[in-house]
Amino acid sequence: MYAFGAFVGGTPEYDAGLDILLPPPPPTETPISFITPLAGTALKEDYQGLDTDNWNWTMWTGSQTGCIHWDPDALPALGSFVINGTIDMRGEDTYCFGPGEVIEINVTRRIMTLYSGWNLVSVPVIPDDPAIAAVFPMINPLNAWVYAGGAYANAAVVQPGRAYFLLYTPGPEDPDPVRFTIPGTPITNYTRTVGEGWALIGGVYDFGGVPVTSIATVPSGAILDDIVYYLDGETGAYMFDDKVVAGVGYWAFIDPPSPFTSAQITVNATYRMGAKASVGITEKPDWTLDMFFEGPSTRTITIGELDIATSGFDRGLDMPIPPALPNATFDVYIEGNMRMVKDIRANGEWTIVVNSTEPVEVSWVGD
Secondary structure, eight states, X not given: XXXXXXXXXXXXXXXXXXXXXXXXXXXXXXXXXXXXXTTOOEEEXXXXXXXXXXXXXXXXXXXXXXXXEOOGGGSOTTSEEEEXXXXXXXXXXXXXXXXXXXXXXXXXXOOEEEOSEEEEEOOSEEESSOBHHHHOTTSOGGGEEEEETTEEEEOOBOOTTOOEEEEEOOOTTSOSSEEEOOOEEEOOEEEEEEESEEEEEOOOSOTTOEEGGGXXXXXXXXBGGGOEEEXXXXXXOEEEESEEOXXXXXXXXXXXXXXXXXXXXXXXXXXXXXXXXXXXXXXXXXEEEEEEEESSSEEEEEEEEOTTOOSSOOTTTOEEOOOOOTTOSEEEEEOSSSOEEXXXXXXXXXXXXXXXXXXXXXXXXXX
């Protein structure tokens, strides 16, 4: 049996009287072991210190093939336990490996991260004190926003399944980014009703990510393209993903069939279940034109033609863009039944909306 944990006085290296060394192996075998980061000492039990909020253990599988088993109910309730960045140890109990594999186990109390500038987050616990000022003491409560009914409004409290825009402005002595935990009860599922169009949704206590295809909606298939969009805190750019991770907030485009004008969504900590979204149209456009808008920020808009494309959203061809940030100084998108930054049509005209507090320079290149 292998073991890891944290004790007073422990370090990431070998601690005599605390850690357990791995016995010398047979000449033709290299057994699986924990490996210390500096000396590379092979351990069977590795215990680190308590003077941190973030721990990392590295295992080397050597010449072995097999599976690691653990009891999820035995994990401490202090934060997240994730293998190789994707496998949440609270929801899985087995990891199988091959020879020559590096296994990274990350444990952290700091389930939340804020970068300087705008952040889009959700809270995967029911906070002991849900007031914005208590949950996010490092920001001005007036810089916390929610989106509902097509408009932004200041947030007063944190609620399950919601996502929040937070403006973090660290001082000279403040950390950037700041990582922290939130006392409360972990959320493993929630159900809420959202209106059609762009909606902000949150995650649950699943650090490996809940596949969007496993999010149940009534009516079914209400999340367009089975894709969600998050704000990259380091770059300030929107990115798309096919899963919902704890601590992160997401835009989803709710597109229920007529006559529905809203949808009920249910998110459960399903731990890697669900299939990938279908690819959609795979044919390449007959031509495309990339337009580059440079002002207070930058954005690329792409238009083009393909005879089987429509004037609406085409999976595999088009790319939506969520609403602009609160108090945005720059925004560019293709106008239509939804905002897009890439729009391929069979024919027709495109209307590009530009909102900027400063002059914008436009250039383009086509094929």
